[in-house]
Structures are given as C-alpha cells and as structure tokens.
Amino acid sequence: MNILYDERVDGALPDVDKNALLQALQTQWPDLEILHQQEELKPYECDGLSAYRTTPMLVVLPRDIAQVQGVLRLCHQRQVPVVARGAGTGLSGGALPLEKGVLLVMARFNQILHIDPAARTARVQPGVRNLAISQAAAPHGLYYAPDPSSQIACSIGGNVAENAGGVHCLKYGLTVHNVLKVDILTVDGEHLTLGSNALDSPGLDLLALFTGSEGMLGVITEVTVKLLPKPQSAKVLLAAFDSVEKAGRAVGDIIAAGIIPGGLEMMDNLAIRAAEDFIHAGYPVDAEAILLCELDGVEADVQDDCDRVRQVLEQAGATEVRLAKDEAERVRFWAGRKNAFPAVGRLSPDYYCMDGTIPRRALPGVLHAIKELSAEYGLRVANVFHAGDGNMHPLILFDANTPGELERAETLGGKILELCVKVGGSITGEHGVGREKINQMCAQFNSDELTLFHAVKAAFDPSGLLNPGKNIPTLHRCAEFGAMHVHAGQLPFPDLERF
Amino acid sequence: MHGTGDIDDSGALLEQVNQALENATPLRIQGSNSKAFLGRVTAGEILDTRSHRGIVSYDPTELVVTVRCGTPLVELMQVLDAAQQMLPCEPPSFGDGATVGGMIACGLSGPRRPWSGSVRDFVLGTRVITGLGKHLRFGGEVMKNVAGYDVSRLMAGSYGTLGLITEVSLKVLPKPRQSVSISLQMNSERALQHLAQWGQQPLPICAACHDGEHLHLRLEGGGGSVTAAQDRLGGQWLDNAYWADLNEQRLSFFDEDQPLWRLSLPHNTPKLSLPGRQLIDWGGAQRWLKSDAEATFIRQVVEEVGGHVTCYSHGLIDTPFQPLPGPLLRYHQSLKQQLDPRGIFNPGRLYAEL
Numbered sequence: 001m002n003i004l005y006d007e008r009v010d011g012a013l014p015d016v017d018k019n020a021l022l023q024a025l026q027t028q029w030p031d032l033e034i035l036h037q038q039e040e041l042k043p044y045e046c047d048g049l050s051a052y053r054t055t056p057m058l059v060v061l062p063r064d065i066a067q068v069q070g071v072l073r074l075c076h077q078r079q080v081p082v083v084a085r086g087a088g089t090g091l092s093g094g095a096l097p098l099e100k101g102v103l104l105v106m107a108r109f110n111q112i113l114h115i116d117p118a119a120r121t122a123r124v125q126p127g128v129r130n131l132a133i134s135q136a137a138a139p140h141g142l143y144y145a146p147d148p149s150s151q152i153a154c155s156i157g158g159n160v161a162e163n164a165g166g167v168h169c170l171k172y173g174l175t176v177h178n179v180l181k182v183d184i185l186t187v188d189g190e191h192l193t194l195g196s197n198a199l200d201s202p203g204l205d206l207l208a209l210f211t212g213s214e215g216m217l218g219v220i221t222e223v224t225v226k227l228l229p230k231p232q233s234a235k236v237l238l239a240a241f242d243s244v245e246k247a248g249r250a251v252g253d254i255i256a257a258g259i260i261p262g263g264l265e266m267m268d269n270l271a272i273r274a275a276e277d278f279i280h281a282g283y284p285v286d287a288e289a290i291l292l293c294e295l296d297g298v299e300a301d302v303q304d305d306c307d308r309v310r311q312v313l314e315q316a317g318a319t320e321v322r323l324a325k326d327e328a329e330r331v332r333f334w335a336g337r338k339n340a341f342p343a344v345g346r347l348s349p350d351y352y353c354m355d356g357t358i359p360r361r362a363l364p365g366v367l368h369a370i371k372e373l374s375a376e377y378g379l380r381v382a383n384v385f386h387a388g389d390g391n392m393h394p395l396i397l398f399d400a401n402t403p404g405e406l407e408r409a410e411t412l413g414g415k416i417l418e419l420c421v422k423v424g425g426s427i428t429g430e431h432g433v434g435r436e437k438i439n440q441m442c443a444q445f446n447s448d449e450l451t452l453f454h455a456v457k458a459a460f461d462p463s464g465l466l467n468p469g470k471n472i473p474t475l476h477r478c479a480e481f482g483a484m485h486v487h488a489g490q491l492p493f494p495d496l497e498r499f
Numbered sequence: 500m501h502g503t504g505d506i507d508d509s510g511a512l513l514e515q516v517n518q519a520l521e522n523a524t525p526l527r528i529q530g531s532n533s534k535a536f537l538g539r540v541t542a543g544e545i546l547d548t549r550s551h552r553g554i555v556s557y558d559p560t561e562l563v564v565t566v567r568c569g570t571p572l573v574e575l576m577q578v579l580d581a582a583q584q585m586l587p588c589e590p591p592s593f594g595d596g597a598t599v600g601g602m603i604a605c606g607l608s609g610p611r612r613p614w615s616g617s618v619r620d621f622v623l624g625t626r627v628i629t630g631l632g633k634h635l636r637f638g639g640e641v642m643k644n645v646a647g648y649d650v651s652r653l654m655a656g657s658y659g660t661l662g663l664i665t666e667v668s669l670k671v672l673p674k675p676r677q678s679v680s681i682s683l684q685m686n687s688e689r690a691l692q693h694l695a696q697w698g699q700q701p702l703p704i705c706a707a708c709h710d711g712e713h714l715h716l717r718l719e720g721g722g723g724s725v726t727a728a729q730d731r732l733g734g735q736w737l738d739n740a741y742w743a744d745l746n747e748q749r750l751s752f753f754d755e756d757q758p759l760w761r762l763s764l765p766h767n768t769p770k771l772s773l774p775g776r777q778l779i780d781w782g783g784a785q786r787w788l789k790s791d792a793e794a795t796f797i798r799q800v801v802e803e804v805g806g807h808v809t810c811y812s813h814g815l816i817d818t819p820f821q822p823l824p825g826p827l828l829r830y831h832q833s834l835k836q837q838l839d840p841r842g843i844f845n846p847g848r849l850y851a852e853l
Contacts, residue, residue, distance in 0.1 A: 118695040118767040141699055163645045170642060176652065177620050190826055197765035197805040199613060199784045202821040203831055203849065204661070205606075208619055208652035212645045229701045252560040258583060258673035298701055300723020357641040359561050389642035429643035437646070444646050448633040455837040456648045460830065472647060 003435050004052060005098055009477040010469045013100045014079040018057050021102075024074060025060065032067050035059040044103055047085065048150070049093040049436055051352070051406060056083070056097030061105045065185075065221050068104065072189040072219065075102055081468050082187075084215040086127060086158030089150040091353060092434030094162060094214045094470055101468070104219065106157050112136045113222070120227045121180060121197065126157025126220045130164075133225060142227035145172035148430070149338055157220040163212030165430030167263045167337070168294075170388035174430070176211040178226050184210065184218035187461040197224065209456070214432055215467040217460040231296035234262065235306050236330045239318040240287035244268055244383075247289035248363040250316035251387045254293065257312050259305050263294035264388030265337050268367070271344060271382040271395070278343035281336030282329070284320060291318075291387065292337055294330075340384045341395065348380070348397035352409045355437075356420030357391045357429035369419055370394055377412040379405070391429035392420070418443045433471045441471075442478035450475060504574070505553030507567070509626075509634060509665050515546055516663060517632045519843045526843050528659040530569060531596030534605050536813035538658055538820065538848045548600045551665060556640070559584055563623060563640045565668040568600025575599055584671045587615035591746045603667050606656025609746040610706035610717070613766070613781045619655035626666035627654060630839035640668045659845040660853050661838045675719040679729060680706075680737035682713045687770050687779060690714040694782045695767050702728050706742055707782040710752065717742060745780065752778050752789065758815050760788040760797055764806035773800055794818070820849055828852060 007013060022036050035041055036058050045053040062068045075082050081101035088095055088107075097103045109125035112132065116122070117140035122133050130151040134143040147166035148154055154164065160182060163175045172178070181195035195207035210217055241247040247266055254261065267275065269288050276283045283290060291313070295305040306323065313321045324330035336343075345351050358366055367383060374381040380397040394416055398409040417427040417440045427433070427440040441450070453472040457464065473481075519526050527543035529535065552569035559582040566575055572592050579585055589609025590602045603625075608617040624638030627650070638644055638651035654664050685693070690709040697704060703724045706717035715737055718725045744750050753759065757775060764771075766784050771777070775790025790797065794808070794816050801808050807821040823831060828850070835842070835853045847853070 116767070117699055119765055120698055121766075163649070165643055173616065173620065174643065176649070177616055186830075192827055192830065196763075196807065198763040198807065199766075199781065200606075200617065200656075200763050202807045202809070203823050203827065204657050204834065205619055205653055205655060206827075206830070206834075208649050208655070212649055216648075229699055232701045255562060255673075256560045258676065260672060298703065298720065298724035298727065300727060301721030304721050304723055357643050359558075359563070359640060361558065361561060386643070391643045424639065425641050426639055426644040426646050428646050429641070430645060432645050433647070441646060446635075448629075448631070449635045449637065449647070451631070452629060452633075452635060452650065452838070453647050456650070456834070459834040459837040 003093070003438055004054060005435075005469045009480055010474055011464070013081055013098065013468060016057065016078065016080050016100055021078060021080060022058060024078070025071065028074065029067055029070055032071070033061040035061070044085070044097060044105070047088040047093060047095040048091045049096065049434065051350070051400065052093050052096055052435060054097050054099055056103040057099060057101055059103045059105060061108055063108050068219060068221060069185055069189040071102065071104060072185055072187065076188040076465060079463065079465065081465050083467050084161070084219045086155035086161070087129065087153050089154040090158060090162060090432065090434065091355070092428065092432040092436040094432050094434035094467070096435050098468065106219070107155065109221070115140065117142060119197070121224055122227055123222065123224045124156055126223060127155045130154050130156055130159055137227050141230055143230050144225050145178055145228050146175050149341065156223050156225065160211055160220055160223055161213065161215050162432040163430070165386070165391065167265060167386060169386065170264065171260050171262050172228070176208060179207065179211060179223060180226055181224040182207060182210060182220055183222035184220055186218050187463070187466050192218070195224075212432070214434065214471040216457055216471050217466065231262070233299040233302045234294055234296035234330065235302055236324040236333045237293045237295070237306065237309055237313065238283070238322045238324070238333055239291045239293070239313040240284040240320040241289045241291070241317065242287070242319055244289040244367050245364040246317045247291050248360070248387070250291060250313055250318065251360060253312045253316050254309055257308055259295070259309060261293045261309070261388060262296035263292065265292040266290070266385040266387040267337065267340060268383040270380065271340050271384050274343040274347050274382060275336040275340050278346055279332070279336045279339050281332045283336055287319065292333055337384070344382045344395045344397065349399040349401065350406075352396040352398065352413055354392065354394045354396065354413050354416050355428045355431040356417050356425055357389070358420050358423050358425035360387070360390045362423040362425070366392070366419060366423060370416055373412055373415050377408050379409055379412055386429070389429070390425065414440055435470060438469070438473045438477065439481045441473045442481045447475050447478065450478065504570070506550060508551040512546070512548070512551055512663060512665060513628055513632070513634050516628045516843070519544065520630070520632050520841055523841050524843065525846045528604070528663055528845055530598030530601040531594055533592060533594030533597040534601055536811065537605060539817065539851065540814055541845060541847045543846070546663065548598060548663070554578055555666060561640070562671055563668055564671055565640060565666060566599045568598060568665050568667070570599045572597045572599055572602055579671055583674050585674050586621060586669060587611055587672050588618050588621055589746060590618055591748075593747065599667060600664050603655050603664055604657065604659045610708065610742045610780060613784055614705045619652045621670045622651050622655050622667060623670055624668040625651040625654050625664055628663040628665055630662060630841060630844065634665065638668065642670060658848045660835060660849050662844055677722045677725040678717065678719045678739060679725050680715065680717045680739050680741060681729060681732060681734035682715050682737045683732065683734040684712065685714055687711065690779070691767070691769060691783050698766065698782065704728070704782070708745055709779040710750075711776070711778070715741060750778070752776065752787065755789050757789040757791050758810065758812040760790060761809040761811055762786040762788055762801050762806055763809070764801065764804060768804050768806065771800060771804070773797060817851065823850070
C-alpha cells in the first residue's frame with residue numbers, strides 16, 4: 001500500500017491557487033525567500049528517506065521569526081497545509097512535502113543564542129545542528145547528551161520534533177529527557193512557551209506531548225536544552241561472540257550486574273564485515289556478533305566497571321574481549337558503528353533502515369525470525385542494534401533498479417516492524433513514524449487509540465493543516481491496510497489481543 | 500504474580516467511568532488520598548483505584564516494571580529493593596497508603612530529581628480509561644518508543660484531569676554501589692555558588708539541600724568516585740535517612756504553622772529575598788518557603804526570575820498551581836475538551852477552567 005499522500009484514504013486537502021499564494025506572500029514579505037520554480041523545488045522533494053519524493057508547491061526559507069509567524073498566519077487564513085523541515089535528515093519522511101502544501105524550512109535559524117554554564121543550559125534556534133551545541137558548550141566542560149548518528153547535520157528542532165535518540169540513550173535519555181523549554185508557533189501563528197528554565201512548569205506537561213509530535217502540533221522556534229558535564233573518562237570494550245544469542249544474553253548479564261553502560265551496541269556478521277571494509281576499525285570479521293560497551297564517568301569507577309564487564313562478557317562466552325587501548329582506538333571502534341549505515345550502503349545499491357524496538361529478552365527470537373524473512377524475500381539484512389535499550393536497526397539491502405525490489409524491501413520491512421509489535425515492542429524507537437511507518441501504526445494501535453491521537457491533534461490544529469498525513473493514520477487507511485493483511489480469513493498475529 | 504494483592508479490577512473501574520459518562524457525573528479519582536492536599540478543592544463521586552492492584556510484570560534485566568494503579572507505592576519499592584533496583588526519581592509518598600497511580604498523577608519527584616530526571620522521565624507506557632469510556636494502551640515496555648503522541652508522559656502530573664491511569668510501565672535502574680551523605684557548614688549564598696561550580700564538574704552529587712546553615716550532599720556512584728569526592732569535599736558524615744525525611748517533609752522546617760510554598764526555579768537562581776524561612780533543595784532548583792506573604796507577592800518575585808510557585812497548604816488559595824498565561828490556558832482547555840469532553844475526570848483539580 002503506497003505511502004505517498006493519497007487523498008482518497010488520507011483525507012482531502014484544500015485546493016490552493018499557487019500563484020495567488022505566492023503573490024500574497026511576496027507582497028506581504030518582500031524579503032522572504034520563496035522557491036517556486038520546478039528546478040528550485042527539486043532539492044526539497046524528500047528528506048533522509050529518499051526513496052519517497054513529492055515536489056512541494058512552494059518552499060519558504062524565512063530568516064526571522066516574524067516571517068515564520070506571517071507565513072503560518074497567511075497559510076492558516078487560506079487553509080494551506082504547511083510541512084516544517086529542519087536539516088532534512090529524518091529517516092521516516094516526517095518532512096516529506098505535499099504537492100498542495102508549503103514547505104517551511106527552518107534551517108536558517110542556526111544561531112546559538114546563549115550558553116549558561118552555571119545553569120548548564122543552552123538556548124538555541126531550531127536550525128542549530130545537534131553537534132554544534134556540544135561544540136559550543138565544550139569550552140565549559142559541558143555537552144549535550146543525545147547523539148543521533150546524523151548529529152553532524154541534523155538540527156535540534158528536528159530532534160525535538162522526532163524525539164531523537166542516539167547511542168547513549170539508556171544512560172542519558174532521549175531528547176525528551178534533555179530539553180527544558182521550547183518556544184513554538186501554533187498553526188495560526190500564536191506563540192507559546194512550553195516548559196521553563198526551571199525543572200518543571202505549571203499545568204499539563206505539554207512539553208512532553210510536543211516532543212516527538214513530528215510537526216503536527218506546532219512549529220518550533222527556539223529550544224533550551226540541558227547540558228551535562230563531560231564524563232572524565234570513557235573506555236570501550238569490544239567483545240566478539242560466535243552466536244548472536246550469546247551476545248544478546250551478555251547484554252542482560254551486564255545490566256543484571258548493576259551496570260548501566262554509557263553505550264551498548266551490537267552488530268551482526270554482515271554489519272561487522274561491512275563496517276570493517278569501510279572504516280578498518282579492527283573488528284573481528286569472523287565473529288557472528290560483536291558488542292561495543294562504553295563505560296563512562298569518573299576514572300576510578302570506569303576502571304572498576306571495566307573489570308566487572310570484562311568478567312561478565314567472558315562468563316557469557318565471548319571469544320575475545322578487547323579494551324580500546326587509547327582514545328584513538330576508542331574513536332575507531334565507535335567510527336565503525338557510527339558508519340555502519342553507509343558501510344552497509346556500499347554492499348548494495350540501496351538499503352532500507354528499520355527502527356523497531358523490542359524487549360531485550362526477545363532478541364534471539366526476533367533475529368531468528370528476521371533471518372527467515374530475509375530468506376523468504378530473497379533480500380539480505382544486516383543488523384545493527386542499540387542493545388542497551390532494545391532499539392534494532394535492521395538494514396535491508398536491495399536494488400531499486402531491479403523491478404519489484406523496493407516493494408519487496410518495503411513489505412519485508414513492514415513484516416519486521418509487525419514482529420516487533422508482536423513481541424511487545426514498537427514500530428519506531430527514534431526515527432519517528434512520519435510517512436514511512438504510517439501503515440504499521442495500524443498494527444501497533446487500535447482504532448480507539450488512533451481516535452484519541454486524532455483528538456490530541458484536534459486540540460492544537462483542528463483544521464489539520466500542520467504536516468497532514470504524518471504520524472497518525474486515518475481510520476480509513478487502517479481499514480484498507482487491515483483488509484490487505486487478512487489472509488485466509490485470519491488476521492496476522494491472531495493471538496495478539498489488541499490488534 | 501507478585502504477592503497476594505494481584506487483582507485486575509479494570510472492568511469495574513471502566514464500568515464506573517461509563518456510568519459517570521452516561522450521567523455526566525464528575526468523578527474524584529483517589530487512591531489513599533495521601534496527596535489530597537495538593538490542588539484545588541473539588542467535589543465529585545469518589546472513584547477508588549485501590550481495588551485494581553498488583554505488579555503485572557517485572558524483569559530486572561529489562562529495567563522495566565509494570566504496575567496497576569492501586570498498588571501501594573511501598574509494595575513497589577519493596578519489590579524493586581529486593582532486586583537491588585530503584586525508581587531513581589524518588590517520588591515522595593506523603594502517607595503509608597500512597598498508590599502508584601497517585602504517584603504518577605501528581606508527578607512529584609524527590610531529592611535526586613535534578614540528576615536523575617522526574618517521574619515523567621521514567622514513564623514508558625500507560626493504560627488509561629478515557630473520556631470516551633475506552634480502556635487504551637499508550638507507550639509500552641520498551642525504553643525507546645516514538646510511535647504516536649506521547650500520551651503516557653502527558654498523564655504524569657496531570658492530576659487525573661485527562662483520564663484514569665489504570666496501569667503504568669516504568670523504567671527502573673540498579674541502585675548505586677555506594678551512597679554516602681555529608682554536611683558542610685556554610686551560608687546559602689556560598690552553597691549556591693558552590694553548587695553552580697560543582698554542577699559543571701563530573702562529581703557524583705545526587706542530592707543537595709541547604710537548610711540555612713548547612714549544605715547537605717549525597718554522593719552516589721562506584722566506590723572510587725564517591726570516596727574521591729568525599730576526600731575532596733570534606734565535611735561531616737550525615738545519615739542517608741535525612742533525604743527521606745526531607746522528601747516526606749518530616750524535617751522540623753515543615754512543622755511550623757505558616758503556609759508552605761514550593762518554588763520551582765532555574766538552577767542558578769541566587770538567594771531569593773522573601774518573608775519567612777526557606778529550605779533549598781534540588782541544588783537550588785526547588786525551594787520550600789514557610790511564609791505568611793501574599794500569594795501574588797511570592798509569585799511576582801518568583802516569576803521575575805523565571806520560576807513558578809505551588810501552594811502546599813490545602814484550601815489556602817483558589818489557585819494553588821501557578822495560573823497559566825491566557826494562550827497556554829486556552830490550549831489546556833482545548834486538550835481537556837478533546838480528551839474529556841464530558842468533563843468527568845477531576846474537574847477543577849488543577850485549574851477552575853479545566
């Protein structure tokens with residue numbers, strides 16, 4: 001079932017006279033940069049989920065908040081859908097444009113407004129890159145903890161909209177745990193402050209609701225994040241295993257020993273070999289799985305934890321345990337992992353990255369099932385796993401130029417996500433639903449739950465003009481998607497009470 | 500599954516909600532009523548959550564526990580304790596019978612909050628009976644989950660105004676290997692200066708309170724870091740029980756007759772000049788005030804520095820929670836209207852308009 005916006009199942013969108021809108025914007029905001037020619041619009045037709053493309057009606061690139069407010073007000077008056085976009089690195093198509101909509105690009109708001117070392121906060125504009133915050137805080141010995149793999153390019157506004165994660169979430173939390181305050185503009189351009197410079201604020205926790213809402217409830221204009229003191233020491237252990245099951249069990253054993261690593265990552269053989277070829281990180285290429293375990297904190301504790309973890313890993317049957325001998329080797333170990341996606345990309349013309357989460361205990365079963373699905377669909381799957389927090393990133397290898405392969409990859413991906421739901425997990429841990437997982441939302445939530453989500457949306461955007469079609473599927477779409485999935489009179493996962 | 504008190508009474512709770520919806524009868528959701536002193540005085544038919552109780556699942560290696568709303572908090576703590584784990588946000592009980600549901604609905608966190616995160620930060624999923632009379636599930640039992648809106652975390656601290664929380668899944672963590680408390684004699688200005696400096700260093704501080712004369716610190720972590728910090732900071736040994744007394748408001752500071760106010764402030768707010776006595780907690784971000792001063796005056800002073808004030812003395816004023824700016828209140832009303840269209844869940848508990 002196609003995921004591009006389909007008015008038949010996703011809801012009718014207002015018809016807009018492009019030229020009249022363009023003229024109105026130009027008249028009202030002569031300085032506002034607006035792209036409207038076909039060739040100018042092209043670069044904006046997708047975000048990081050590049051398999052899906054739609055040319056937006058117009059792209060606006062405001063430089064000050066008054067312009068953003070003006071655009072929102074005008075679009076609201078004329079009932080024009082608006083899709084907000086940050087750096088466009090999102091992997092779920094959250095910033096996929098609409099043919100009948102305006103793409104509001106916030107990337108030019110790239111100023112760090114204030115770093116307050118005593119309060120340990122940074123106040124930044126939404127287009128500031130994730131890594132730039134840590135760089136600006138570094139002279140004070142501070143940093144911003146969430147570190148999605150795209151941190152060199154992704155913007156903090158997008159991080160908040162998607163509740164971005166990274167490799168250090170188990171210990172340091174997601175974006176929602178590291179943001180104090182956001183300023184937003186509502187669909188009609190009204191300014192609200194959610195959260196505060198204190199640790200809480202009066203009323204309902206709209207900051208929590210807003211984080212991860214995928215541009216459906218408002219447009220972020222400013223973000224205040226928490227900064228943490230940089231850990232004094234960080235050490236990485238690399239452990240090799242001759243089976244993924246053993247590696248999976250070792251993860252549970254580390255936690256059971258009372259240790260919360262700063263990062264705990266697993267890669268399977270295909271991912272190991274791809275990363276090794278690309279980065280030369282020194283990974284053992286014949287291992288079935290490796291674990292990377294980073295321990296950080298005060299020097300004395302880190303040393304102590306390292307000894308404990310090494311013991312746990314050896315007892316869990318690791319064939320080899322290596323401690324990165326210096327900072328250069330530590331960085332190299334991580335570089336292999338952080339570049340796993342592009343590395344796998346070198347094995348195949350295209351790859352499709354999934355983002356399901358599962359309870360960790362389900363890992364062996366899920367990996368086994370993925371192997372079977374991979375054989376059934378005739379597509380290779382490499383597995384990269386945030387093992388500490390149960391977030392899997394199976395990478396499906398395919399060739400879009402071979403007719404039918406993209407569709408097969410999509411179907412296989414959908415099956416993997418439904419499997420995650422079946423074992424008590426989620427279809428998305430950190431990439432968001434966007435357009436990509438809109439159909440699988442129907443597997444994770446029943447119609448009453450989706451109805452409540454639509455009610456939340458209606459509280460902020462009753463006319464549904466902000467990022468229409470993302471995040472929450474219509475009941476109509478789910479009815480059709482569900483109907484497609486009925487095989488021989490049986491729903492998938494008949495034992496699943498809530499489907 | 501765990502112990503004798505394992506009863507799924509969600510059917511009866513759903514029936515009571517549906518009855519209330521049919522008759523448009525406002526409900527007053529309560530567990531043991533240990534936190535009834537918080538929020539506005541409200542009327543309504545009592546919905547007692549305590550029949551729906553028990554730990555649904557707990558796997559220490561997954562770091563997740565799922566609990567029914569009527570489960571006594573103390574029971575949850577015992578189960579976590581036995582596995583050497585904890586709820587890092589240290590929610591206060593304010594009474595022996597406090598329930599898990601009330602803990603989530605009020606969203607109060609203890610002394611470790613600035614370092615560990617708040618109650619909502621540990622919420623992974625909830626089951627909720629909604630204003631449309633449905634028993635639904637949001638979030639789940641996994642650490643990372645961004646599917647749909649984060650309704651679960653919205654429920655934390657909502658004082659039962661958006662629906663009835665029947666079950667919650669919480670992230671838990673291993674207890675630190677070492678935990679030591681110390682007291683250092685110094686005035687509050689100096690204590691706040693120190694805390695601002697230390698906050699930028701990787702010190703294992705995880706509770707910091709100043710009582711007017713002494714700065715009390717709790718150091719937690721591995722043996723090495725705690726001993727090193729203790730050597731560096733010096734001071735007198737302090738019984739760790741101090742933090743529970745602070746959290747449960749059993750210190751003599753809380754005994755005085757004057758009204759009690761909670762000030763939530765940006766971390767590095769200097770000493771505030773207000774009539775009455777103050778106790779600094781959360782390394783400066785939460786301050787308790789015993790004062791006869793007018794609410795409007797206290798709020799004005801605190802708002803000027805970017806904070807807000809809650810009145811902890813029941814019935815003293817009609818707006819115990821800091822009033823919201825107009826536009827924000829409108830969106831609160833709009834959300835309440837959408838999620839509880841018949842206005843049956845704790846109407847008026849947070850604000851008269853909700």
